[in-house]
C-alpha cells in the first residue's frame with residue numbers, strides 16, 4: 130500500500146527547515162534539477178546489532194564516527210531491516226518488496242542472481258533519475274544464471290539491475306570465491322591459473338580445514354566453514370585455482386574504502402548513489418592490525434572499530450569533495466547481532482558487559498525483535514529535524530520514500546511493499562508505520578507495540594538446535610506468540626492465550642500481506 134504523495138523535494142526542505150524555498154522547476158537546460166538532487170549514501174553494515182554503537186549504548190567499544198552522524202542527524206530506536214538474515218534483507222532493500230515473495234534464503238557463494246534483470250530496483254530508479262550508481266562491498270545476492278564461469282564476464286549481476294559500477298566481495302567473507310569482482314570480472318585473475326568453485330564436492334588440491342586443521346593459522350571453525358583454506362582461514366565451499374586473485378581479509382578496510390572514495394571523487398559533480406556494503410562485522414572477523422586490540426571485546430569489537438573508521442573515511446571524503454551537505458546518508462545494518470557464527474573468535478567470552486542486541490531478545494536469525502531491529506541513523510545537514518525518533522520504520526520503505534522525495538512516480542508493480550514515509554525519515558518528530566512484517570524462519574508482525582510471531586512446525590526443535598550450536602534464540606515455537614512491547618520490550622511474557630482474538634487478527638493480516 131502506498132500512502133498519498135506528500136510533495137516535491139522543495140517542500141521537504143521547507144517542512145524540515147520551516148523556511149520558504151522556491152519550488153524546484155522541472156528539468157530544463159538552464160535549471161537542471163539534477164544539480165539540486167541530493168546524493169544518497171547507504172552504509173549497510175553486516176550483522177551489526179542494536180546495541181553495537183556508542184550512541185546505542187555499546188560498552189567496551191567506541192564508535193565516534195558513526196556517533197557523530199547520529200548526533201547531527203536522526204537516530205531511530207524502532208527501525209527494522211526486513212529480515213533477520215542477509216540475503217532477504219538486501220533483496221528487500223533493493224527491490225522494495227518482501228523477500229518471501231522470492232522465497233529468498235541465505236545464498237551460497239555460487240548462487241544465481243536473485244533479482245530479475247527486468248525487475249524494478251532502487252538503483253535503477255535512481256539511475257533513471259540521473260544518478261550515477263555504485264555498489265561497493267558485500268553483495269550476497271547471487272551472480273550469473275546458475276552456472277558461473279568465474280574466468281569469463283559474469284552476468285547478470287549488479288550492472289544488469291541498475292548499478293553503473295560495482296566492486297564486490299561476491300557473497301560473504303566466509304564463502305568462496307575469496308576474490309574481488311570489479312564490474313563483470315574477477316580482479317587480478319591470471320589466465321594461467323583459472324578459478325573454479327564448488328559447493329557440493331571438493332575440487333582442486335588445496336588443503337581444507339577438515340583435512341588439515343593444522344594449516345589454519347587463526348580461527349578454528351565449525352564443519353560448514355572447514356572447506357578450502359585461503360589466507361590461512363578455512364571457508365564455506367571449495368575453490369581451485371585463482372591464486373593471483375585471492376583477497377587478503379585484513380586489507381578489506383583499505384580496499385573498499387579506496388573504491389568508495391574514488392567513486393565519490395569521480396562523481397562529485399553529479400548526483401550519485403553509493404551502496405556501501407560492509408564486510409564487517411561478519412565472520413571471519415579479521416580486522417587489520419591497525420584496529421586489533423582497539424576494543425575491550427577482542428576481534429568482534431575490533432571489527433566494529435574498523436567499521437567505524439571506514440565510515441569516517443568515507444564521510445571525510447564527502448566533506449573534502451564539498452558534497453557532504455548535499456548528501457543524504459542512511460546508516461544501518463542487514464540483521465541483528467550474532468556473537469558466535471561459525472568461527473571461534475572468542476566473541477562470547479570477551480563480550481563483558483556489552484549487550485550486542487541492547488535490551489532486545491534474540492539476534493541474527495531470530496523472530497524476536499533483535500533479529501530485525503537494527504541501529505539506523507539518517508544524516509542530512511540542514512534537511513532533517515534531528516533527534517531521536519521512536520517511529521516504526523522499515524528499510525523496505527527507502528525505495529518509495531526516496532522516489533517520493535525526488536518526485537518520481539512508481540509503476541503499480543514497482544516496490545509493492547514499500548510505503549512512503551519520507552517525513553518520518555527526515556523529521557525525528559514524525560510517526561512511521563503502523564504495521565510491519567518481520568521475516569525469519571517464520572513471519573512476525575508488528576502492529577504498533579504488539580508483536581505476533583507465527584507458529585511453525587518443529588519450532589521448539591529448531592530453537593533448541595540453534596541454541597546448542599550458537600547460543601542464539603530463534604524465537605520459533607509451535608504455538609503462537611504475542612507480546613506487548615510497550616510493557617515488555619524484551620518479549621518475556623507470551624500473551625497469546627489471553628488475547629486469542631488479537632492473535633487471529635494479526636495472523637489474518639499476515640496472510641493478507643502474503644496474498645498481496
Ligand code: NG6
Pocket residue numbers: 175176214215216235269301303353354411412464470471
Ligand atoms: C549461515 C552460516 C553463517 C553465516 C550466515 C550468513 C552456518 C552454520 N552458518 O548459514 O556462518 O555465513 O550463513 O550470514 O553455516 S549473513 O549475514 O550473510 O546472512
Ligand code: CA
Pocket residue numbers: 175176214215411463464
Ligand atoms: Ca548479515
